[in-house]
Amino acid sequence: MSTIAQKRGFASTIWDYLTTVDHKKIAILYLIAGGFFFLLGGIEAMLIRIQLAVPNNDFVSAGFYNELLTMHGTTMIFLAAMPLLLGFMNAIMPLQIGARDVAFPFINALGFWLFFFGGVFLNLSWFLGGAPDAGWTSYASLSLASEGHGIDFYALGLQISGFGTLMGGINFLVTIINMRAPGMTYMRMPLFTWTTFVASALILFAFPPLTASIFMLTFDRMFGANFFNVAAGGNTIIWEHFFWIFGHPEVYILILPAFGIFSEIFATFSRKRLFGYSSMVFATVLIGFLGFMVWAHHMFTVGLGPVANAIFAVATMAIAVPTGIKIFNWLLTIWGGSIKFTVPMIYAVAFIPSFVMGGVTGVMQAAAPADYQYHDSYFIVAHFHYVIVGGVVLALLAGTHFYWPKMFGTMLSEKIGKFTFFFFFVGFHLTFFVQHFLGLMGMPRRVWTFLPGQGLDTGNLVSSVGAAFMAIGVVSLLVNIVITTMKNERVGNDPWGDGRTLEWALPSPAPFYNFKQLPLVRGLDAYWLEKMEGKDTLTPAEPIGDIHMPNPSFVPVVISFGLFVAAFGAMYQVDDKPWAIPVLIIGLAITFGAMLYRSIKDDHGFHIHKEDLMEDDDDNKGVKA
Amino acid sequence: MVNNQSNTNNPRLDYEYRRRKNAEGMRIQVATFTLMIFFTVISFAAVAAGFSKWFVIPVILLLAVIQVGFQLYYFMHMGEKGHEAPSMFMWSGIGVAFLTILAFVTIIWW
Ligand code: HEM
Ligand SMILES: [Cu+2]
Numbered sequence: 001m002s003t004i005a006q007k008r009g010f011a012s013t014i015w016d017y018l019t020t021v022d023h024k025k026i027a028i029l030y031l032i033a034g035g036f037f038f039l040l041g042g043i044e045a046m047l048i049r050i051q052l053a054v055p056n057n058d059f060v061s062a063g064f065y066n067e068l069l070t071m072h073g074t075t076m077i078f079l080a081a082m083p084l085l086l087g088f089m090n091a092i093m094p095l096q097i098g099a100r101d102v103a104f105p106f107i108n109a110l111g112f113w114l115f116f117f118g119g120v121f122l123n124l125s126w127f128l129g130g131a132p133d134a135g136w137t138s139y140a141s142l143s144l145a146s147e148g149h150g151i152d153f154y155a156l157g158l159q160i161s162g163f164g165t166l167m168g169g170i171n172f173l174v175t176i177i178n179m180r181a182p183g184m185t186y187m188r189m190p191l192f193t194w195t196t197f198v199a200s201a202l203i204l205f206a207f208p209p210l211t212a213s214i215f216m217l218t219f220d221r222m223f224g225a226n227f228f229n230v231a232a233g234g235n236t237i238i239w240e241h242f243f244w245i246f247g248h249p250e251v252y253i254l255i256l257p258a259f260g261i262f263s264e265i266f267a268t269f270s271r272k273r274l275f276g277y278s279s280m281v282f283a284t285v286l287i288g289f290l291g292f293m294v295w296a297h298h299m300f301t302v303g304l305g306p307v308a309n310a311i312f313a314v315a316t317m318a319i320a321v322p323t324g325i326k327i328f329n330w331l332l333t334i335w336g337g338s339i340k341f342t343v344p345m346i347y348a349v350a351f352i353p354s355f356v357m358g359g360v361t362g363v364m365q366a367a368a369p370a371d372y373q374y375h376d377s378y379f380i381v382a383h384f385h386y387v388i389v390g391g392v393v394l395a396l397l398a399g400t401h402f403y404w405p406k407m408f409g410t411m412l413s414e415k416i417g418k419f420t421f422f423f424f425f426v427g428f429h430l431t432f433f434v435q436h437f438l439g440l441m442g443m444p445r446r447v448w449t450f451l452p453g454q455g456l457d458t459g460n461l462v463s464s465v466g467a468a469f470m471a472i473g474v475v476s477l478l479v480n481i482v483i484t485t486m487k488n489e490r491v492g493n494d495p496w497g498d499g500r501t502l503e504w505a506l507p508s509p510a511p512f513y514n515f516k517q518l519p520l521v522r523g524l525d526a527y528w529l530e531k532m533e534g535k536d537t538l539t540p541a542e543p544i545g546d547i548h549m550p551n552p553s554f555v556p557v558v559i560s561f562g563l564f565v566a567a568f569g570a571m572y573q574v575d576d577k578p579w580a581i582p583v584l585i586i587g588l589a590i591t592f593g594a595m596l597y598r599s600i601k602d603d604h605g606f607h608i609h610k611e612d613l614m615e616d617d618d619d620n621k622g623v624k625a
Numbered sequence: 626m627v628n629n630q631s632n633t634n635n636p637r638l639d640y641e642y643r644r645r646k647n648a649e650g651m652r653i654q655v656a657t658f659t660l661m662i663f664f665t666v667i668s669f670a671a672v673a674a675g676f677s678k679w680f681v682i683p684v685i686l687l688l689a690v691i692q693v694g695f696q697l698y699y700f701m702h703m704g705e706k707g708h709e710a711p712s713m714f715m716w717s718g719i720g721v722a723f724l725t726i727l728a729f730v731t732i733i734w735w
Binding site: 173177201204205209235237238241245292293296304305308 | 714717718720721724725728731
């Protein structure tokens with residue numbers, strides 16, 4: 001195995017990606033697949049906004065509207081935002097801690113393919129008799145009553161992709177605990193690594209409740225169980241609890257990595273150490289803990305009783321404290337810094353007021369009695385879009401610009417980037433700011449249309465115009481990506497010039513073994529420290545030696561594909577199709593057969609030899625790590 | 626195993642240390658094992674004696690919790706060096722599960 005890149009044909013590139021276990025390539029896969037689902041969710045959103053642009057509209061039917069709305073939410077959360085974040089974690093976190101790969105490269109690939117096949121399965125519902133239509137929360141009474149196979153697609157698709165996410169989370173935890181470079185203590189980890197760590201822990205604890213509840217839903221719908229069926233002695237509220245025990249940590253799974261990306265950007269472009277690093281770490285961990293004690297704030301109107309509502313209201317408000325700590329630390333990082341307004345930094349600065357607005361409405365909703373007014377109105381829609389779009393999506397866009405050179409070796413155009421930012425940001429506030437007032441005026445969420453002359457017309461029109469602005473922003477980002485890729489102007493290790501953490505000491509993109517020699521980390525912002533001492537390379541912690549690497553493998557695709565097939569069988573046996581049970585069995589046989597194959601076949605990987613590494617060195621003088 | 630690696634070049638020293646440590650470990654294991662059997666006997670006896678269920682169930686649960694602790698800390702060596710991360714995650718998991726059950730018991734089923 002030579003380390004020198006060879007020119008490859010198209011087919012062999014595809015095969016390379018199908019079998020890769022390299023965290024950097026898996027990151028690119030996550031980015032492509034997540035990006036695709038993001039566009040899909042975006043199209044669904046545009047259709048929703050067209051329908052709601054004017055009163056009494058019949059652009060789409062009521063039933064189709066429910067499908068659009070459900071798939072928009074489900075796609076954006078499970079198939080776009082989370083995978084895109086997992087993509088950045090894969091791309092950057094191992095480099096930030098000075099590791100050569102994640103702890104379980106095979107599991108990493110398996111995680112991606114499970115997510116991918118789960119997502120494809122869910123979206124095939126559009127072509128196979130209708131998408132799920134009970135909202136992304138899929139409350140049990142409604143989802144049990146839903147006809148057709150929509151909800152079955154939801155349950156099985158999310159189950160499969162949820163397995164993938166869970167594996168990803170466990171993998172990152174083990175990687176961060178075990179594979180940090182010499183000297184990389186916990187309190188020297190970059191903040192993006194810290195937030196990845198806590199978000200992964202949240203995945204570890206939050207996904208099992210989701211798995212359990214979807215499992216029960218699957219059995220209720222497909223195999224005649226009655227967990228949620230009140231008429232048969234079940235309890236429909238249990239779904240709500242399980243869903244939100246998962247669901248609230250889930251929103252922190254999304255926002256914490258976003259916080260991490262912004263923390264890196266603030267420090268880099270203020271050219272200052274992150275203010276209050278240890279309090280940032282503390283706040284991140286605290287948010288993680290509190291995130292599990294607040295789920296019932298989504299259920300204030302269910303009738304849990306005043307004591308339960310009060311407890312959960314207070315716990316919810318408490319989360320605003322660590323979040324506030326973070327906001328102030330970012331402000332103080334910028335304060336007195338020598339600021340460079342690059343595109344990522346513009347996003348970061350714009351994020352602060354946007355996210356704070358979402359936080360403030362959150363605290364308003366946390367007051368249980370007041371929430372009776374807000375609940376299930378457009379006010380809630382405004383709240384969570386302010387935190388998710390104003391927080392998570394801005395971070396994804398900022399991270400795309402910031403890390404693009406590290407992932408692909410080229411710089412996205414700053415000029416088009418500013419154009420993207422302008423349209424997206426203005427569009428975002430146009431779309432969602434008025435929704436606060438629509439909600440307060442009484443417009444319920446998840447409605448197909450509304451009547452004229454109730455004061456809702458103008459607001460909804462403004463909102464739809466804003467959505468068009470956001471679409472222009474996203475399209476311009478795509479144009480930017482195409483232009484940048486065509487131009488293909490390669491950049492060096494530290495294209496922003498102010499990189500602080502280990503990844504910026506590596507070539508862009510990093511070689512497939514990441515670090516020729518594992519670096520010695522001597523403090524927070526290890527690369528910055530070296531630069532301050534006039535060096536442009538890291539201090540090695542070991543002599544050059546052979547590097548052990550895992551072999552590529554096609555097995556993850558096969559394992560995931562088997563579950564994909566089995567899901568069809570499980571779903572259609574409800575209709576007494578004779579082929580359904582055989583398909584279910586064949587699918588499971590593929591999965592378990594592939595797992596068996598993987599278990600009994602020895603695969604020891606391969607070594608990159610010292611001589612090849614040395615040779616590599618002569619090719620690109622001065623770029624080593 | 627990582628835990629058994631010596632950090633000295635003197636094999637003799639290391640051997641002596643491990644011998645002493647193993648002997649001590651064995652003593653504790655036997656002691657906890659005896660205790661666990663004893664707890665099990667108490668549980669069975671409590672049921673057989675026909676006390677009120679408001680007494681028996683909490684006692685059995687309590688003894689069960691203690692036994693799990695013994696299992697984790699003395700038989701599976703969770704308290705030893707190098708096990709901090711797994712034990713933290715296990716405790717967090719137990720915490721989350723406990724909270725969930727507590728909430729279910731108090732606000733759904735009662
Ligand atoms: C200061 C922090 C926050 C507080 C106090 C807070 C509070 C709340 C409350 C009380 C609700 C329920 C309202 C209702 O349905 O009546 C809610 C809904 C929601 N929040 Fe937040 N929140 C906060 C931050 C966040 C963040 C950071 C995110 C995501 C990144 C988020 C995402 C959501 C979502 C998605 C919903 C609606 C779920 C649904 O019903 O579909 N929140 N929030
Ligand atoms: Cu919540």
